[in-house]
Amino acid sequence: MAKNFYITTPIFYPNAKLHMGHAYTVTICDILARAQKLQGKETYLLTGADENTGKILKVVEEQGQTVEEYLNQVTLNFKDLYSKLGISYDQFIKTSDKETHWPGAQALWKKLVETGDIYKATYSGLYCVGCETFYTEKDLVEGKCPVHLTVPEKIEEENYFFKLSKYTQIIKEKIESNELLIVPQTRKNEIVALLDRGLEDISFSRPIKNVPHGIPVPGDPSQVIYVWCDALVNYISALGYGRNTELFEKFWPANVHVIGKDILRFHAAIWPAMLLSAGLPLQKSLLVHGLITSGGHKMSKTLGNVIDPYELIEEYGFEAVRYYLAREVSPFEDGDLTKERFKESYNANLANGIGNLTSRIMKMAQDNLDAPVSIAEREDMSQYFAFYDSFEISKAADFVWNEIKSLDQYIQENQPFKVVKTDKEAGQKMIGELVVRLYSVARMLNPILPETSEKIKALIKENKTPEVPLFVRKD
C-alpha cells in the first residue's frame, strides 16, 4: 500500500469571510488526513488563498491598505478559523507569494507553451467588471449581468488561449475508467455528459491592467496569467514544482482534491488537461461535496440564515462543529444546518451519547476496579478505516455512534453496577470489558474529535471518571 497521502482543499477567495461552507471543506479534509495518518501514512494537507483576483482592489483602495497588507490580514483570519476548528494543515499556500507559487505557475505555463498548447487570439465578449467574467448574450438577464444587474462592457482583447478541446476524449477515458476517480457517481456522470458535449479552448490570460498584482505571462509582461494556470497550479507549486522537486516527488499525484460541486468543471476537465499537456500524472481522485444550506436554503444575508462558524464554536466548542459536519452532513450531497438541529444533535449524541457514556463507564471503573485496565496496543480497525478510504465520512461516524449506542444498551441490560455488588469478580470483568470497548471508541473518534479521543484515553489510563462532563448539556 502506498505510504503517502496528499489531500488538498480548494484555495479560498480573500474577498469574503469564510463561512460554514468553507469550514465544511477544510474540516472533512482534516478528518480524512487524520484517518490516513492513523493508518500509518505520511500525510500532507494543503490549503490556502486564491489571491490574484481583481475583486479585492476596490476594498483595498477603500481601506487605504496595500494589496499585500490586505491579503496578509485575510490570511491571518483564515488561519485563525482553522486553528479554532482544530485543523492540522501542513502548508497554507498564498498565490501572491512570488517565491513559492509564481515559479510553479510560470514553469507550468512554459511547459504548455513547449507542448504547443498555448496560442494567441483575439477574444471578444461581454465583460462584467464586478464578476471579472465574460458572459455570452444568453447568460444575461435583459441584457444585464445576472449578478450585478449592470450592463456588461463589450470588450475585444488579445489573449492567450489553451487548447482544452484537444484533451476532451482522453480525459473522458480516464474518468470513465476511474483512473481519475470522481466521487460520488452522480458528479462523475455530470462531467462525462459535459465531456460528451465537447470542450472549447479557453482564454488563459488577461491584460495586466485588470489584475495588476497578477502573475506575468512568461515573455509577455503586458498580460497576466488567468485563474486556470494560476489558482489550479497551487496544488503543485506548493510542493515545489518549478523550483525544488523533493516534496513534489514525494506527494504528487495528489490522492484527492476535495472540492464543492460548483468548481467541478475546473478540477475534472481544465486541470487534468493542463497536467496532461505538461506530461504530469493526474490527481488520483476528486471528492465533490454538496453545499451547506440552512433551513433548506442557500445561506444568504438577505434571508438572514447565514451561520457563522465562530458563533457555534464559541457556544458549543470546536468538536461539536466537527461532529455535526462529519455525521449530520453526507459528503456527497447538500447538507442542512440550522441552530435548532445543531443543538438537538449536540445534546443527543455528544452530551448524552459519548459524554454520558464515558462518565458512566469510568465512574464504575473508578469505584470498582483496583487498577487501570491494561489495553492491548494492536487492534484491527480496517473495517472502520475502509469508510474513510472511500470518503464515507458520515458512515464512519455512524459506525462509532452505533458502538456507543450498543455500549449504552449493554449497561442498561446487564447492569454491571449492580452485579459488582453481589458478584464482585463477574461485575469487575464486565466493567473491564466495557473500558476496553470504550478505549476502542476513543481510538475511532480520533479523526472526528481529536481532543475528546485523547481525553478518554487519558481517563482510562488513570482509571478516573471525568471531573466535569465531556460535553455539557445545553438547554
Ligand code: MSP
Ligand atoms: N478560489 C476558488 C477555488 C479555486 S481552487 C483551485 C473558489 N473559492 S471560494 O472561496 O469561492 O470557494 C471555495 C470552496 O468553498 C468551493 O469548493 C465551494 O464549493 C465551497 N463553498 C462555498 N460555499 C459553500 C457552501 N455553502 N457549502 C459548501 N461549500 C461551499 O471557488
